[in-house]
Amino acid sequence: MQVIRGRVASRVLVAGDRLPSIRALAAETGVSPSTVVEAYDRLVAEGVIRARRGSGFYVCATALPPLALAQEIAPKERDIDPFWVSRQSLDADPQALKPGCGWLPADWMPAEAIRKGMRALARSGDGALVDYGSTRGSVALRRIISRRLAADGVETAPDQLLLTASGTSAIDLVCRFVLRPGDTVVVDDPCYFNFRALLRAHQVKIVGVPYTPSGPDIERFEAVLAAERPKLYVTNNGLHNPTGAMVSAQTAHRVLSALTAHDVTIIEDDIFADFAPEPVPHLAGLDGLDRVVRIGSFSKTVSASLRCGYIAARPDWIEGLIDLQIAAGFGGPSPAATEIVAGVLAGGGYRRHIEELQRKLARAQGETAVALGQIGIEPWILPRGGFNLWGQLPDGADSAQVARTALVDAVIAAPGNVYSASGTAGRFMRFNVAQCGDPKIFAVLEKAIRSQTG
Amino acid sequence: MQVIRGRVASRVLVAGDRLPSIRALAAETGVSPSTVVEAYDRLVAEGVIRARRGSGFYVCATALPPLALAQEIAPKERDIDPFWVSRQSLDADPQALKPGCGWLPADWMPAEAIRKGMRALARSGDGALVDYGSTRGSVALRRIISRRLAADGVETAPDQLLLTASGTSAIDLVCRFVLRPGDTVVVDDPCYFNFRALLRAHQVKIVGVPYTPSGPDIERFEAVLAAERPKLYVTNNGLHNPTGAMVSAQTAHRVLSALTAHDVTIIEDDIFADFAPEPVPHLAGLDGLDRVVRIGSFSKTVSASLRCGYIAARPDWIEGLIDLQIAAGFGGPSPAATEIVAGVLAGGGYRRHIEELQRKLARAQGETAVALGQIGIEPWILPRGGFNLWGQLPDGADSAQVARTALVDAVIAAPGNVYSASGTAGRFMRFNVAQCGDPKIFAVLEKAIRSQTG
Numbered sequence: 026m027q028v029i030r031g032r033v034a035s036r037v038l039v040a041g042d043r044l045p046s047i048r049a050l051a052a053e054t055g056v057s058p059s060t061v062v063e064a065y066d067r068l069v070a071e072g073v074i075r076a077r078r079g080s081g082f083y084v085c086a087t088a089l090p091p092l093a094l095a096q097e098i099a100p101k102e103r104d105i106d107p108f109w110v111s112r113q114s115l116d117a118d119p120q121a122l123k124p125g126c127g128w129l130p131a132d133w134m135p136a137e138a139i140r141k142g143m144r145a146l147a148r149s150g151d152g153a154l155v156d157y158g159s160t161r162g163s164v165a166l167r168r169i170i171s172r173r174l175a176a177d178g179v180e181t182a183p184d185q186l187l188l189t190a191s192g193t194s195a196i197d198l199v200c201r202f203v204l205r206p207g208d209t210v211v212v213d214d215p216c217y218f219n220f221r222a223l224l225r226a227h228q229v230k231i232v233g234v235p236y237t238p239s240g241p242d243i244e245r246f247e248a249v250l251a252a253e254r255p256k257l258y259v260t261n262n263g264l265h266n267p268t269g270a271m272v273s274a275q276t277a278h279r280v281l282s283a284l285t286a287h288d289v290t291i292i293e294d295d296i297f298a299d300f301a302p303e304p305v306p307h308l309a310g311l312d313g314l315d316r317v318v319r320i321g322s323f324s325k326t327v328s329a330s331l332r333c334g335y336i337a338a339r340p341d342w343i344e345g346l347i348d349l350q351i352a353a354g355f356g357g358p359s360p361a362a363t364e365i366v367a368g369v370l371a372g373g374g375y376r377r378h379i380e381e382l383q384r385k386l387a388r389a390q391g392e393t394a395v396a397l398g399q400i401g402i403e404p405w406i407l408p409r410g411g412f413n414l415w416g417q418l419p420d421g422a423d424s425a426q427v428a429r430t431a432l433v434d435a436v437i438a439a440p441g442n443v444y445s446a447s448g449t450a451g452r453f454m455r456f457n458v459a460q461c462g463d464p465k466i467f468a469v470l471e472k473a474i475r476s477q478t479g
Numbered sequence: 480m481q482v483i484r485g486r487v488a489s490r491v492l493v494a495g496d497r498l499p500s501i502r503a504l505a506a507e508t509g510v511s512p513s514t515v516v517e518a519y520d521r522l523v524a525e526g527v528i529r530a531r532r533g534s535g536f537y538v539c540a541t542a543l544p545p546l547a548l549a550q551e552i553a554p555k556e557r558d559i560d561p562f563w564v565s566r567q568s569l570d571a572d573p574q575a576l577k578p579g580c581g582w583l584p585a586d587w588m589p590a591e592a593i594r595k596g597m598r599a600l601a602r603s604g605d606g607a608l609v610d611y612g613s614t615r616g617s618v619a620l621r622r623i624i625s626r627r628l629a630a631d632g633v634e635t636a637p638d639q640l641l642l643t644a645s646g647t648s649a650i651d652l653v654c655r656f657v658l659r660p661g662d663t664v665v666v667d668d669p670c671y672f673n674f675r676a677l678l679r680a681h682q683v684k685i686v687g688v689p690y691t692p693s694g695p696d697i698e699r700f701e702a703v704l705a706a707e708r709p710k711l712y713v714t715n716n717g718l719h720n721p722t723g724a725m726v727s728a729q730t731a732h733r734v735l736s737a738l739t740a741h742d743v744t745i746i747e748d749d750i751f752a753d754f755a756p757e758p759v760p761h762l763a764g765l766d767g768l769d770r771v772v773r774i775g776s777f778s779k780t781v782s783a784s785l786r787c788g789y790i791a792a793r794p795d796w797i798e799g800l801i802d803l804q805i806a807a808g809f810g811g812p813s814p815a816a817t818e819i820v821a822g823v824l825a826g827g828g829y830r831r832h833i834e835e836l837q838r839k840l841a842r843a844q845g846e847t848a849v850a851l852g853q854i855g856i857e858p859w860i861l862p863r864g865g866f867n868l869w870g871q872l873p874d875g876a877d878s879a880q881v882a883r884t885a886l887v888d889a890v891i892a893a894p895g896n897v898y899s900a901s902g903t904a905g906r907f908m909r910f911n912v913a914q915c916g917d918p919k920i921f922a923v924l925e926k927a928i929r930s931q932t933g
Contacts, residue, residue: 039659040744041710075742085742111805115614134609143601143608143815147594154597155588157783160569172526176539190644190786193809201680206660222806226655329611330815332644351565352676355647361597361784362813373520376530 026064028054033073033084044074044082105425105440107222113437124466125428125439127266128329129412129459133385135369135378139328142368146361158360160347162188162335166367170335174319177298178310184340185314187347189357192296192322192334193219196259198346199318199336200227201353203290209255211289213241215415215444215453217266220259229256233446236265238406240272243279250287258284261294263305267444267455268415269408277306284316291317299326299379300386300411314338326379327369331362386412389458396464397456400471405453414456415441421478424454430473436466480518482508487527487538498528498536559879559894561676567891578920579882579893581720582783583866583913587839589823589832593782596822600815612814614801616642616789620821624789628773631752632764638794639768641801643811646750646776646788647673650713652800653772653790654681655807657744663709665743667695669869669898669907671720674713683710687900690719692860694726697733704741712738715748717759721898721909722869723862731760738770745771753780753833754840754865768792780833781823785816840866843912850918851910854925859907868910869895875932878908884927890920 028050032038044050047065051058065082068074074082103109114126146153161167167186174181189195204210206228212220214233224231232253235242241260249255262272272280284291293308298321309319314337322334336346350357369375393414394404401419408414418424424440431438441453461467482504486492498504501519505512519536522528528536568580600607615621621640628635643649658664660682666674668687678685686707689696695714703709716726726734738745747762752775763773768791776788790800804811823829847868848858855873862868872878878894885892895907915921 040657041662041708041742083742108802108805111809112614112801115611115805115810128611131605131609134605136605136608139608140601143597147597147601151585151588151590153784154590154593155585155782155784157569157582157778160566169524176526176529190648191808191810193807194644197807219806219809222802226803226806324611328609328815329810330607330609330813332810332813347566348562348676349680351562351569352673352680353647353651354645355565355673356569356645356783356786359784359786359813359816361782362816371521371524373517373524376520376523 038084042084107218107443110439121435122466123437124456124461125437138369142365163363166363169370187336187343189334191332195320195334195336209253211255211258214446215450218443231446238270240276247283257290259292263295263301264297264411269411269413271305274306281308281311293319295321297411302410331366333358333363393458393461396467412457412459418452422474427473431469434469436469492538496538561672561897564893575889576920577891577914578910579891592823596819617817620817623824641790641797643788645786649774649788649790663707665709665712668900669904672897685900692724694730701737711744713746717749717755718751718865723865723867725759728760735762735765747773749775751865756864777820785820787812787817787820847912847915850921866911866913872906876928881927885923888923890923
């Protein structure tokens with residue numbers, strides 16, 4: 026029974042699939058045929074499988090979720106997998122403290138500019154309020170994105186930009202476009218946990234390359250490309266998530282050269298671009314938009330409620346991606362929402378907003394590093410910008426266990442292994458310095474660590 | 480801003496040049512320093528100039544004239560495939576007539592209620608404007624959907640509803656959840672063309688069952704289930720797209736019985752529910768939410784710009800679908816947009832809006848049927864509601880060719896075979912009666928038909 030349940034849960038067997046014959050499974054598992062008969066009968070009684078006269082046993086459509094992305098249990102009890110931080114953070118009680126969440130507090134965002142844009146949109150014509158909009162999305166926003174990319178040295182023609190429902194949707198669309206189940210994809214180790222969740226949904230093999238303070242470990246990177254022949258490399262440059270590191274120009278060049286030599290497609294997620302205090306090397310800047318697909322979003326600096334992302338890529342790819350986005354969503358972001366985002370970005374106040382964010386984040390980085398040091402958590406590096414701080418726990422502490430314990434005290438932490446394809450970050454945690462203002466966070470974490478290290 | 484733009488355009492200022500100080504330019508142009516600050520900020524936002532902290536403003540190397548994004552690259556040359564109608568309609572010139580498009584004219588939609596909702600949202604707290612929102616989406620909107628489903632005899636618990644980025648996204652999520660490449664899926668023939676586009680993206684085998692004025696041809700339906708062993712049946716009840724037919728209670732019962740006997744999962748798309756003048760049999764109403772997954776959206780009756788759809792399904796499936804939606808999009812619809820939709824639906828004006836729509840549509844159905852009759856196009860049936868009319872062209876006319884010819888005169892038609900998995904609807908066209916008010920449409924179609932039939 027466990028064998029069959031396992032295969033259903035892991036999607037080796039999905040709804041409608043025929044089960045192995047009794048003789049075959051008996052031989053395979055080394056139990057007697059009568060034991061297999063008994064097991065199949067019980068699974069039938071449980072409604073997991075059904076018998077078709079004369080043609081064997083089949084998995085029921087109503088048995089289990091065929092796509093076992095995670096156990097179907099309440100988020101609070103679920104395993105600490107790549108979904109754990111997202112679901113805890115998104116569905117947190119308003120009172121919960123969220124040092125592990127991946128966005129800024131609401132009062133750090135430009136809400137007044139959004140209110141202004143919303144009132145302006147309410148005064149515009151009916152079309153902007155009720156129509157689907159064009160397949161590529163808001164012209165005003167794409168013009169702004171073009172200028173921002175040009176400032177990074179990435180020239181885009183009008184037919185090289187597509188707006189999407191979110192930055193994650195942008196990555197997902199490109200993955201659907203280039204990947205097939207069983208392909209191999211390279212990620213940084215550690216990398217943003219949702220890259221792992223998304224790639225798992227695409228049923229590909231995920232290979233991590235250790236990340237250093239100046240980018241991927243280039244020797245390991247080249248070795249993995251040679252050995253694994255991956256289709257795709259997914260990374261976020263600008264500021265790396267979760268470490269806050271910046272890739273060096275030399276490493277970026279060598280990474281791109283290696284990927285070019287092995288003909289690998291690249292998704293460069295630049296969602297933290299506006300937090301970088303200085304120009305940062307970009308693969309898209311070195312490559313243009315040949316094998317690099319640049320994606321981004323405004324959820325971190327404008328609004329996550331006005332959901333909108335974008336893809337900058339080769340024109341022929343954009344044409345295919347437009348079809349795919351119509352087939353899978355009949356369009357991208359809310360046209361109304363994107364008009365508001367465009368208004369905020371075009372307003373003169375946006376630059377001041379970003380400069381103030383950078384000042385506040387620099388202060389919060391310093392204060393958080395000090396507070397963490399006092400409870401024995403050492404920053405891996407001191408990032409030059411952004412809100413992520415990658416901290417190492419004291420010897421003997423397991424960050425997953427610490428996160429579980431802290432959750433009881435309504436503190437949502439981000440344990441290291443959700444970011445690690447190799448599961449080697451058990452002593453690390455990602456901290457969002459903008460969410461670390463409350464001293465209770467450090468008291469709760471210290472208690473949780475003590476309970477392990479004594 | 481004009482002064483600086485002019486100097487950049489006339490090369491008085493070139494890349495890297497330092498701009499006049501704010502005080503100097505204010506004195507020179509006789510405007511206030513704060514006006515110059517605002518102008519410089521906007522120029523920075525546009526990427527024409529950039530600020531170097533402590534040393535003033537400089538002309539960007541990338542100060543380019545704005546890209547001509549306005550003119551879109553509409554794929555007018557492409558084959559008439561399931562994407563043809565969508566892309567022509569979505570990227571149409573404002574002057575084009577769109578009898579083939581799948582939505583109501585902007586001035587038929589409740590724009591005033593949306594404006595009111597937008598102004599109300601602009602007065603609400605920061606969170607609603609900038610946060611990601613919960614994994615299931617707006618509680619207010621889910622409550623409303625729950626009540627509407629209950630009125631259809633479908634009881635839902637709070638954990639059986641999930642908001643999605645659109646109705647199409649809802650279908651796509653469920654397909655990703657239950658389908659694997661190579662699976663077989665049954666659709667109606669004809670069916671909504673984007674079902675075919677979406678299923679093609681999932682790389683499954685599509686089998687169509689002829690649709691009659693009272694629903695699927697039940698003998699053929701049962702035969703296909705027995706022969707093809709499909710995983711899924713995708714349909715839209717309420718009002719069928721493209722024919723506007725309503726399934727009969729007897730047919731609905733027999734269809735569901737056959738699907739149950741063969742253990743097939745069902746996606747019931749109910750997007751046209753609010754157009755039905757009377758209660759319509761629903762598979763979800765007969766089955767509950769056991770093997771039927773009910774999806775819907777508000778793009779046809781509230782706004783397509785405030786994109787939002789929903790899934791009603793078994794609780795254990797919803798848990799898996801939430802994970803999938805986080806992995807693939809990091810959430811569903813724009814929380815801001817869904818709050819506005821919820822406000823419109825909750826307002827007393829919505830019922831009156833729908834009643835007036837039904838009156839206007841009934842009138843338009845009659846007038847369009849007459850106008851089509853005069854050019855030899857015979858309605859397949861006279862639908863009891865909605866905006867779709869499925870018309871048969873005169874003998875010898877091919878609707879794909881008619882659509883191509885009409886496009887030259889800026890009339891976007893919907894040829895029958897984009898709806899037909901078997902390619903047997905070459906003499907049919909779908910007409911949106913709400914978009915058929917202009918007599919030019921019928922003149923252009925008549926000319927296009929004559930050019931074939933002589």
